Amino acid sequence: MDLARFTASIRVPTTLSARIALTLLFTALAVAADWFAPVIFAGHSLVLGVVFYWIALRTIGPNCALFVISVTTLILSIKWGQPYSGAIIAFEGLWVGQAWRNRRNPLLADLLYWILVGTPLSWFLYHQVYPIPRPSLYHALMVQPINGLIAVWIAYMALELIHPSHAEDGPAPAQSFRVFLLKRYVAFGTFPVLVAGLLAARTFEQRVLAEARDNLQSTARHLAAILSREIYLGSSAVQLIASRQSDDRWYGDTPRLNTELDSTRGPAGPFLTMLATDAAGHVTAASPAMARSSPGGLGKGILVADREYFKFPMETGRPYVSGIFRGRGFGSDLLIAISAPVVTHSGERIGIIEGSLPVSRLDQLIREDTPEGTWRSLLTDQNQRVVASHGFEHTPLTRLTNTALGRLLQNKQTVPQRFTDDLAEGRVSFLSVNATLPETGWTLTVQRSWGDALQPVLIAYSLMLAVTVATALLASVFSAWSIRDFLKTWHELIAFSRTLQPAKLATSYNRNLPLEFRELLQNLDHMALRLGSEQQQREKLLAELESRVKDRTRELEHAVVRAQSADRAKSAFLATVSHELRTPLTSIITGTWLLKSGATAKTEREIRTLSTLEKSSQVLMNVISDVLDYSKLEAGGVTIARSVFQPDAIIADVVSILTPGARAAGLEVRIKSQHAPGTTWVGDQIRLRQVLLNLAGNSVKFTTSGYVEIETWIDATGSDRRLRMIVRDTGPGIPADHLTKVFEPFVQLDTNRVMSQGGTGLGLSISRKLVVMMGGQLTLRSTVGEGSTFEFWLPDARAEPTAPSA
Amino acid sequence: MPGIPTILFADDDPAVRETTVDLLSLTGAQVFAVASGRAASQFLEKQGVDLIITDMAMPDGDGNWLIAWVRFSAQHRRTRLVVISAHAAPENIAAGLQAGADDYLIKPFEPQHFLTTVERHLKVAIAAHGNATGAGSRSPTSL
Numbered sequence: 001m002d003l004a005r006f007t008a009s010i011r012v013p014t015t016l017s018a019r020i021a022l023t024l025l026f027t028a029l030a031v032a033a034d035w036f037a038p039v040i041f042a043g044h045s046l047v048l049g050v051v052f053y054w055i056a057l058r059t060i061g062p063n064c065a066l067f068v069i070s071v072t073t074l075i076l077s078i079k080w081g082q083p084y085s086g087a088i089i090a091f092e093g094l095w096v097g098q099a100w101r102n103r104r105n106p107l108l109a110d111l112l113y114w115i116l117v118g119t120p121l122s123w124f125l126y127h128q129v130y131p132i133p134r135p136s137l138y139h140a141l142m143v144q145p146i147n148g149l150i151a152v153w154i155a156y157m158a159l160e161l162i163h164p165s166h167a168e169d170g171p172a173p174a175q176s177f178r179v180f181l182l183k184r185y186v187a188f189g190t191f192p193v194l195v196a197g198l199l200a201a202r203t204f205e206q207r208v209l210a211e212a213r214d215n216l217q218s219t220a221r222h223l224a225a226i227l228s229r230e231i232y233l234g235s236s237a238v239q240l241i242a243s244r245q246s247d248d249r250w251y252g253d254t255p256r257l258n259t260e261l262d263s264t265r266g267p268a269g270p271f272l273t274m275l276a277t278d279a280a281g282h283v284t285a286a287s288p289a290m291a292r293s294s295p296g297g298l299g300k301g302i303l304v305a306d307r308e309y310f311k312f313p314m315e316t317g318r319p320y321v322s323g324i325f326r327g328r329g330f331g332s333d334l335l336i337a338i339s340a341p342v343v344t345h346s347g348e349r350i351g352i353i354e355g356s357l358p359v360s361r362l363d364q365l366i367r368e369d370t371p372e373g374t375w376r377s378l379l380t381d382q383n384q385r386v387v388a389s390h391g392f393e394h395t396p397l398t399r400l401t402n403t404a405l406g407r408l409l410q411n412k413q414t415v416p417q418r419f420t421d422d423l424a425e426g427r428v429s430f431l432s433v434n435a436t437l438p439e440t441g442w443t444l445t446v447q448r449s450w451g452d453a454l455q456p457v458l459i460a461y462s463l464m465l466a467v468t469v470a471t472a473l474l475a476s477v478f479s480a481w482s483i484r485d486f487l488k489t490w491h492e493l494i495a496f497s498r499t500l501q502p503a504k505l506a507t508s509y510n511r512n513l514p515l516e517f518r519e520l521l522q523n524l525d526h527m528a529l530r531l532g533s534e535q536q537q538r539e540k541l542l543a544e545l546e547s548r549v550k551d552r553t554r555e556l557e558h559a560v561v562r563a564q565s566a567d568r569a570k571s572a573f574l575a576t577v578s579h580e581l582r583t584p585l586t587s588i589i590t591g592t593w594l595l596k597s598g599a600t601a602k603t604e605r606e607i608r609t610l611s612t613l614e615k616s617s618q619v620l621m622n623v624i625s626d627v628l629d630y631s632k633l634e635a636g637g638v639t640i641a642r643s644v645f646q647p648d649a650i651i652a653d654v655v656s657i658l659t660p661g662a663r664a665a666g667l668e669v670r671i672k673s674q675h676a677p678g679t680t681w682v683g684d685q686i687r688l689r690q691v692l693l694n695l696a697g698n699s700v701k702f703t704t705s706g707y708v709e710i711e712t713w714i715d716a717t718g719s720d721r722r723l724r725m726i727v728r729d730t731g732p733g734i735p736a737d738h739l740t741k742v743f744e745p746f747v748q749l750d751t752n753r754v755m756s757q758g759g760t761g762l763g764l765s766i767s768r769k770l771v772v773m774m775g776g777q778l779t780l781r782s783t784v785g786e787g788s789t790f791e792f793w794l795p796d797a798r799a800e801p802t803a804p805s806a
Numbered sequence: 807m808p809g810i811p812t813i814l815f816a817d818d819d820p821a822v823r824e825t826t827v828d829l830l831s832l833t834g835a836q837v838f839a840v841a842s843g844r845a846a847s848q849f850l851e852k853q854g855v856d857l858i859i860t861d862m863a864m865p866d867g868d869g870n871w872l873i874a875w876v877r878f879s880a881q882h883r884r885t886r887l888v889v890i891s892a893h894a895a896p897e898n899i900a901a902g903l904q905a906g907a908d909d910y911l912i913k914p915f916e917p918q919h920f921l922t923t924v925e926r927h928l929k930v931a932i933a934a935h936g937n938a939t940g941a942g943s944r945s946p947t948s949l
Contacts, residue, residue, distance in 0.1 A: 575895070579863060582892030586914040587821035593917035594828050621914050625894065632895075641896065686896040 026056050178487065181479045189475035190468055197464030205457040212453035213416035216433050220446035223369050223377060224435035227362055231321055231439050234270050234338045234357050239319050242340040242353040245276075251342060251350060254300065257285035258292065261353075271355035272333060273298060276342070278351045279314070281305025304354075313341035313352045321440045323381035324359055324397055334359040334396050336387070359396055363388040374449035376430075380409055382441045391447075393423075408432065409443050418450060489517060496524065571632070578628045585624070589617045626762040629690075630745060633769045638687075640774055642797050645685040647723060648673050651710050654692045658708075662700045667708060669700070674713035681714070681723050682798045687770050691778075692725065694763040695790045699729035706730025706787070721796040722776075726789060733784040742780070743768050767792075811835040811928050812853075816846040816872060817861040817890075822913075826890075829917055830859070833925055843867025847875045850882055856931045857924065858882075862891035862902065870905055877906040886931045888923065890915060 241264055245251045261274040265287045275286040275298050282305075286298035293299070304310050312320040322337035339354040362379060366388045370377045376391020384406055386398045400406035408419055412434060419432035429450035434443050451458065596610040632638050648671075655669050662669045692710065699708040711726040734742055745765045767790075771778040775795040782788035813835045817823045823839050830837045838855065840846045844867035846860065858876060862869035869889055876882045889902045892913040902910045909923060 575893070578894060579892040582894065582913045583819050583822060586890075586892070587819070587825045589914045590822075590825035590829050590917050590920075594825060597917075617914075628894070639897065641900065684896075686899070 022059060026059070177490065178480065178483065181483055182476055185475040185479035186472050190472045193471040194464075194468045197467055201457065201460045201464045204460045205454065208454055208457050212431055212448065213433075216416045216431055216446060216448055216453075217414075219371060219375070220377075220433045220435040220444060223366065223446060224437055224444045226365055226369050227379060227442075227444060228437045228439060230270070230362060230365060231336075231338070231357070231437065234355055235319055235321060235340070235439060237264055237270070238274075238338050238353050238355045239340040240264075241274075242342045245342045245351075245353070246345055251276075252284070254285050258287065258289075261285055261287035262289070265355070270357055270361060271338075272327070272335065272358045274353070274355045275304075276351060276353050277304055277310060279349065281307075281310050281314075284351065307337070309337040309339040309354050310352050313339050314349055317341050317343065317349060323383045324385050324387045326397065327356060336362075336381075359388055363390075363396070366390045370446070374452040376447050378405070378445045378447075379437075380443050380445070384409060387442065405445070409434065409445065412436065412443070419447065486517070489521065493524070496528065574628060574631055578624070581624045581628075582621075585617060585621055589614070589621070592617060626766065629766050630762045633766060633773075638770075638773065640687065641684045642682060643685060644680050644682050646678060647675075647681050647688075647712055647725075648677065648679070650685055650689050650692060651712060654689060654696055655710065657693065658696055658700050662708065665700070665703075666705060667700060667703055668706075669696070670707055670709040672709055672711040674711070679714060681794075682796060683723070683794055684774055684797075687774060688794065691767045691770050691792070692727070694767040695727040695792075698763050699727055699731060699788070699790075703729045703731035703787075715793065722793040723796070724791070724793045726791045728787065728789045730787040733786055734780070734782040734788055735784055736782075739780055739782060811857070811932060812855040813837045813857045813859060813924070813928070814846060814849060814855040815839045815859045816841070816843060816864065816869075818842060818864040819861070822861070826859075829921065830924065832921060833928065835928060843869065843872035843875070846872050850876070850879070854881060855885065857927050858885055858887040859924070860887065860889055862889060862893055862898070869902070873902070873905045873907055884934075886927045888927055890920075 241260060244260070245257075250256065257276050261276065265271050265274050273287065273291050275291075276284050278284050281303050283298055283300060283302045285300075286292045291298040309320055309322050312318070319340040320338070322339075324334055324336060327333050327335040333356075335356040335358060337354055337356055339352045341349045342351045342353060343349055366377055366379060367390050370390040374391075376389070378389040378392050378394070379387040380400060381387050384400045386392075386394045386396050386400065388396060394400070394405075400409065404419075404421060413432075414434055414436075416431055416433040419430045421428055421430060430447040431450055431453045432445060432447040434445050436443055592610055592613045596607070596614060602610070651671055651673065655671060659669050696708060696710060707730055709726075709728045711728065713724055715722040715724045743764050745762050768778045771792045771794070775797075776793045778790065778792040780788065780790050811834070813830055813833075815823070815826060815830060815837055817826065817839070818841050820841075823841070827837050827839050835856070838849060840849055842864050843860065846858070847867065850858075858872075860869045860872050867875075869891065873887060873889075876885060876887055886908045887906065888909040888911065889907040890911045890913055891898065891902065893899075894912045899910045899912075908927065911920060911923060
């Protein structure tokens with residue numbers, strides 16, 4: 001699952017009003033969903049909550065989604081009294097959302113959240129805001145994180161389904177095929193089961209709930225009937241006595257009335273005491289005898305006119321059943337008074353007959369007739385005081401007005417509904433129903449624990465969850481099992497692609513593999529075999545080639561050695577030739593000069609001959625040195641030295657050599673040095689001098705009028721420094737088609753002038769070779785009739801170790 | 807005249823030796839010529855000179871040997887020494903100068919230039935040390 005891409009894919013509405021509207025819509029939806037959702041245990045709303053949060057997150061962004069779920073959670077918690085389910089989803093959602101954004105591990109984030117935030121927050125919410133007993137440590141630390149983990153797992157699976165990592169845009173993160181398949185199997189396999197299980201459990205839940213309601217209602221009716229009958233019997237007895245007293249002559253006879261009351265009450269009768277009054281409310285007769293005689297008892301003449309059981313029958317003429325009260329006199333029992341008026345034939349009310357029914361009688365009935373288990377029942381009188389109960393903590397006479405139970409009673413609800421009571425052990429839900437006792441207007445409430453009533457549903461949901469988990473496990477196992485063969489083959493293929501070692505795949509043929517796989521393997525095996533044979537051929541060829549290369553290399557090495565020794569011989573030969581040619585020439589030149597400059601008188605012819613001799617020997621010397629230089633360059637016998645020198649000194653030297661001849665020819669030799677005086681350079685000064693002398697000498701030789709100029713500067717504009725020199729003349733110039741030709745050896749444009757000027761035509765060729773050898777370049781620009789410009793540059797040799805200056 | 811400057815010239819080639827001695831005579835100095843480095847050293851053991859001019863390639867004590875001998879001898883190590891050689895390669899020139907020669911001229915040289923160079927060296931030598939040799943020293947070569 002690519003969290004970053006998921007986060008990036010969230011498209012939150014940009015306008016504030018749209019976001020507010022969407023947030024309110026989501027809140028309404030969530031509240032509605034929660035209100036009607038059958039929350040049996042946290043797992044149910046967990047699923048809804050996570051899915052819902054995911055949709056909210058996608059639509060309105062994390063913060064608005066958090067708001068929605070927080071509001072929903074509060075309502076959910078208050079309505080259902082489930083302290084944890086809602087909060088889990090809310091803050092789970094927040095935390096997982098943040099974890100997604102930060103690309104942390106959501107599972108780890110979840111655990112951290114519950115340790116650091118969830119537990120204190122729950123405590124605050126349910127202890128301070130909505131006060132109930134504090135959740136147990138076990139619940140806070142164990143149940144909530146597990147619920148959270150389940151939530152995150154479901155969200156994970158849902159995302160894996162809805163947002164698979166193999167999107168078209170961008171490479172997916174690498175995961176092994178096993179993991180890839182596992183996720184798919186578990187996600188695809190588990191979700192239908194989960195949804196089907198939820199639907200089935202929901203249907204089952206409706207049926208169980210309907211049955212539980214019917215059961216409760218019939219039980220309540222039955223119990224109400226039993227209690228009603230008891231009161232009805234008492235009332236009937238009182239009315240019967242009263243009707244027998246319609247003759248007022250008899251009514252005044254106290255002893256007779258006492259006897260009658262005693263007989264009616266009897267030893268096993270329902271009433272604890274009975275009495276009769278006159279019209280003014282004075283007791284005229286009472287039962288039992290003990291009550292008549294005991295002090296503070298029901299003695300003759302005691303006034304009861306203020307009592308409701310006297311007033312109601314006397315005023316209305318109808319029988320009366322009182323609420324619960326504590327009796328006076330002996331026993332101080334909790335009693336219910338049942339009375340009826342005594343009416344004469346003429347319709348005159350001359351008193352009442354009253355019987356006190358002990359509440360313990362009703363209590364006993366309720367106890368006997370309330371079903372066993374988590375059932376409980378409660379009988380309250382018209383004043384909402386508890387008359388009798390079973391399973392409730394309230395004692396008789398307790399007034400329930402302004403309690404949750406009292407409000408429930410006021411509703412007179414006769415259809416079973418859910419009722420949540422605050423008990424010592426926490427908030428407990430009951431399925432509750434009311435039944436009214438017709439004679440008295442009393443209310444009988446019968447309740448059964450919600451959890452107990454829906455026990456089968458709980459089992460159904462647990463089963464559903466178990467089946468889901470089992471499916472996931474089975475899917476995992478099945479996926480692992482089903483890809484086992486494929487994985488093995490694939491791993492072999494991977495190994496094969498790594499080594500390209502043939503014939504190892506043959507073992508795979510025996511497997512019970514699909515047709516396509518088998519064909520692939522066979523083809524690969526063939527390919528490997530072919531590759532192998534080709535490899536062998538290649539190796540053979542390579543070995544052959546190698547031996548050939550070795551032979552050639554050996555031959556070449558021999559050739560190199562031969563060439564090197566030949567070169568050395570050539571160099572030695574050249575040096576010898578040079579020496580042997582130069583030595584006699586020395587005598588010739590010196591001798592000629594001596595003769596010519598001698599004081600003895602000479603004829604004109606002698607002078608001319610001497611001059612010719614001098615010139616010819618000069619030419620010969622030039623030819624010799626040029627030829628030798630060129631030969632040496634060609635043979636590679638020239639090495640480039642390095643030393644520090646002043647270019648200006650070299651130029652001055654060259655100019656001093658050329659000036660006498662130039663002046664004789666009427667030429668000016670100029671120096672144009674553009675760098676600071678005393679600037680030094682590192683390079684081969686002798687070769688530089690030779691090049692400069694060649695070029696400038698050449699210019700002097702061919703220029704008839706004007707000047708020869710040597711210009712120099714150090715060019716540091718590029719990445720490396722260069723010594724640049726230009727030799728410019730105002731000579732005849734060189735035609736464009738000869739610009740390259742002049743650098744070829746033994747070429748002179750004007751062959752007639754060779755003899756007159758002396759030279760071999762090797763000077764330019766040698767110069768260019770030398771410049772190139774020193775790492776530079778020599779170029780020539782020329783215009784016929786205007787002059788020629790030789791330009792060359794030399795690289796800075798400072799970087800290399802400098803040889804000591806010679 | 808405080809004394810005639812003296813030059814010792816060593817070269818194995820007789821023709822060169824002959825013409826060069828003639829040329830050197832034009833400086834006005836007394837020139838002694840020998841045919842080898844060994845001969846030059848033997849001459850110097852008897853008599854000092856103002857300038858030594860030597861060829862490089864000679865049998866029996868070549869130029870390098872002579873330069874080394876002069877530069878290591880107690881009396882003559884300050885004597886100016888010019889090489890004239892047909893070995894024209896830059897490395898030869900560098901080697902000669904490095905060995906201790908004061909100048910290195912390549913054969914064949916331009917006679918006027920040669921004379922100018924020799925006169926310059928003589929002037930420097932005399933200015934530094936005065937006249938090194940007495941007149942009337944025996945010349946090993948008869949001219």
